[in-house]
Amino acid sequence: MKLKLKIWRQRNSSDKGKFASYAVENVNPEMSMLECLDVLNETLIERGEEPVAFEHDCREGICGSCGFMINGVAHGPERATTVCQLTMRHFKDGQELVLEPWRARAFPPLKDLVVDRRSFDRIIEAGGYVSVSTGNAPDGNTIPIGKDTADHAMDAAACIGCGACVAACPNASSALFTGAKISHLGLLPQGQIEQDQRALNMVAQMNIEGFGNCTNIGECTGACPKEIPLEVIATMNRDYRRASSKSHKNHVRSVRPMTEWSNGSKLDIDPHATS
């Protein structure tokens, strides 16, 4: 099959960027979207042009590296599917696909379809640790956890951090991501010890990063390749509300960006920083 790809090309974060159209012939319907870009890149390299930059790693829908907008939908038209798992047979011969990077203030563009998603890493970092007793491995199932709870925690833990929720949200809010990260630890007894502090810190970090606010419209869960439910947002808000109403000794800790290579600022960088 043949496809026309209209792809966002941007040399670096300070470039303005623009769309460029490419005709791709010989697209195998069994190829994934990323393999289709591989094919395009081969021809671009042969022609001596710059290949299209996109992020990828596992190509089996579990790492969360890949992702971009296809015709205005995050990860393309198939529900619960990352672009690396999206096969070309879902498109029509001769169709035009518009590929655009995630767009959000908290995801500064780096190159072509690649954006800097380290704001997500900082939200996770702000969450801190989970207390686990070291020593001998405990017997399996020593802490009984109801099936229902385990299922809910598992649903939240399925988040791969790809950023589609932010990309799909009209407000560029990261409520679904932060909610998933707060819930999957907080629902289980092992994670409940630090739950208050974790909710306060992660919510604070999410707010510092410049994401928008959640209006509960549900575009995020529709775009999510792991179908994380909106429930995690309610869980986050509950945990945040409860934690806010208690007095707490520890300060709310936020994580500053360590390096600023993605936005070219002259922020003082600690050369001895380890993370």
Add this chain to the structure above:
Amino acid sequence: MSASAIDLQQRAPNFWQSTNGKKIVMAVTGFILFLFLIGHLLGNLLVYAGPERFNSYAEFLHFDGTLLWIARSILIIAVVLHIIATVQLAVRNKKARPVGYSRKKAINSSYASRTMYWSGPIVLAFVIFHLLEFTAGTIHPGTVFIPGDVYHNVVTGFQVWWVSAWYIIALILLGFHLRHGLWSMFQSFGVPHSLPRERANKRWALVVAVILIAGYISIPISVLTGLLK
């Protein structure tokens, strides 16, 4: 590049500074306004019981000036907080995506939910008009405003077709606002729910919004059709 984390505030936001805190305030104030809408509708429906009962109900609402102003203050504070949060969140949302998409498709959201920032301000304009027309009496197209004769004011007010039309349109938009708001407030306040519960909540929000708005709209329609005169 301006789109970076550096020019954002680096200190941890407090409850009101956080988007989550503001949404909790919006949920609570929205809920207070929703309770008012129920009470207000029940009272208004007394218009069908005739001028005497309707006017004496209106008089009853004024039985104590202090209590009246306490109730009014609660509503005014709720409206003001609801709107301050709306405006601040809207400004933040605008900043959150400095470069827009060339194409963006909505795949999973209701029309009502995507138009909260339209339905809300139009409802505000409506509330102001409504207070000027029936509470203050400064705008009263059609006939003279008679303080105390609420029945007369309502019926003659709605006999002007464009007043009724404006009420009906604005109330339908309020219905849209409630269709999303009534379930969204549970999310924002933080009441976790399973997926089936979520669907049920959305259905309930729709049913309650339709009942409320049908009740309110019935009054201008009854006047226009001559049922109330």
